[in-house]
Amino acid sequence: MNREQALELVKAQITDKRYQHTLGVAESALALARKYGADPHKAELAAIFHDYAKFRPKEEMKQIIIDQEMPSDLLSFHSELWHAPVGAYLVQKETGVEDPEVLDAIKYHTSGRPGMGLLEKIIYLADYIEPGRNFPGVDEVRELAEKDLDAALLKAMKNTISFLLSKSSAVYPETFFAYNDMISR
Amino acid sequence: MNREQALELVKAQITDKRYQHTLGVAESALALARKYGADPHKAELAAIFHDYAKFRPKEEMKQIIIDQEMPSDLLSFHSELWHAPVGAYLVQKETGVEDPEVLDAIKYHTSGRPGMGLLEKIIYLADYIEPGRNFPGVDEVRELAEKDLDAALLKAMKNTISFLLSKSSAVYPETFFAYNDMISR
Numbered sequence: 287m288n289r290e291q292a293l294e295l296v297k298a299q300i301t302d303k304r305y306q307h308t309l310g311v312a313e314s315a316l317a318l319a320r321k322y323g324a325d326p327h328k329a330e331l332a333a334i335f336h337d338y339a340k341f342r343p344k345e346e347m348k349q350i351i352i353d354q355e356m357p358s359d360l361l362s363f364h365s366e367l368w369h370a371p372v373g374a375y376l377v378q379k380e381t382g383v384e385d386p387e388v389l390d391a392i393k394y395h396t397s398g399r400p401g402m403g404l405l406e407k408i409i410y411l412a413d414y415i416e417p418g419r420n421f422p423g424v425d426e427v428r429e430l431a432e433k434d435l436d437a438a439l440l441k442a443m444k445n446t447i448s449f450l451l452s453k454s455s456a457v458y459p460e461t462f463f464a465y466n467d468m469i470s471r
Numbered sequence: 472m473n474r475e476q477a478l479e480l481v482k483a484q485i486t487d488k489r490y491q492h493t494l495g496v497a498e499s500a501l502a503l504a505r506k507y508g509a510d511p512h513k514a515e516l517a518a519i520f521h522d523y524a525k526f527r528p529k530e531e532m533k534q535i536i537i538d539q540e541m542p543s544d545l546l547s548f549h550s551e552l553w554h555a556p557v558g559a560y561l562v563q564k565e566t567g568v569e570d571p572e573v574l575d576a577i578k579y580h581t582s583g584r585p586g587m588g589l590l591e592k593i594i595y596l597a598d599y600i601e602p603g604r605n606f607p608g609v610d611e612v613r614e615l616a617e618k619d620l621d622a623a624l625l626k627a628m629k630n631t632i633s634f635l636l637s638k639s640s641a642v643y644p645e646t647f648f649a650y651n652d653m654i655s656r
């Protein structure tokens with residue numbers, strides 16, 4: 287599937303605002319892939335589809351999590367986490383993308399996980415630093431991403447956990463495990 | 472066992488500086504117990520013994536963790552975590568304290584855990600706010616502790632996790648499970 291076909295498919299699934307964000311993630315993912323030696327086409331494809339399921343009804347996502355035997359603890363955490371694994375499933379089912387690296391990069395783009403692969407790191411980070419993002423701390427992560435992928439990823443994870451702590455929001459275990467894994471390297 | 476007997480036993484195990492800290496924890500624990508309706512004697516006993524194993528050789532602590540089949544993941548986290556569960560074991564073995572509430576309060580005073588009991592909360596918090604502590608944020612937790620035990624505990628947990636993040640140190644899983652548990656209440 288080429289870039290234009292992928293964009294056409296995802297455009298029908300998400301809002302215009304989210305589509306602009308998606309274009310930003312694709313741009314950042316492509317740049318990171320070129321810098322750090324990942325497959326640029328896979329990076330672009332994963333970026334384009336990363337929020338594919340973002341606007342599916344919660345009930346549909348919940349049912350997919352149950353039917354596909356995804357980790358059941360997802361259901362006791364914020365539904366914001368659901369669109370990533372559900373998205374990986376729906377992208378495979380509805381668009382025919384089969385590449386496991388691409389699907390895993392979609393699947394773990396929100397939570398992260400221990401032992402993230404290169405493409406997973408790139409999509410997680412691109413989602414954080416794409417040009418449309420402007421939350422506190424993003425410029426520091428952008429600068430780190432120019433020099434050191436893992437350092438940038440770690441900083442993004444720390445910022446995300448700190449943000450959740452500041453809101454007294456739950457932190458999904460995989461996110462913490464991903465952080466512990468990154469600092470142990 | 473009365474206060475004086477307990478203090479005598481613990482004095483032989485720890486440095487003078489740590490003994491002063493212990494007296495501070497006992498003072499804070501007693502005040503919290505009276506405020507929040509815990510048994511003052513149990514609170515004092517747990518406070519006095521909370522750092523009983525603090526200065527045991529790492530090798531001895533490690534062997535106890537293995538021999539007593541404590542969670543083996545402790546060994547892959549910072550040894551600073553070990554003295555709490557090892558302390559609970561040694562206090563029971565060497566001083567004859569058998570009260571499970573007192574022993575659990577010692578056991579979980581560093582990591583916390585989900586579903587902490589009243590005495591566990593009091594010892595965790597007393598260790599954080601005792602008069603000798605002066606790190607950033609401690610006064611805010613002291614003020615919260617005057618009004619709301621759980622709010623103070625949650626703030627102490629957040630500060631602890633944030634501090635670990637700022638140092639790029641690992642966060643023991645029980646610690647963030649404890650945080651997730653506290654915010655869900």
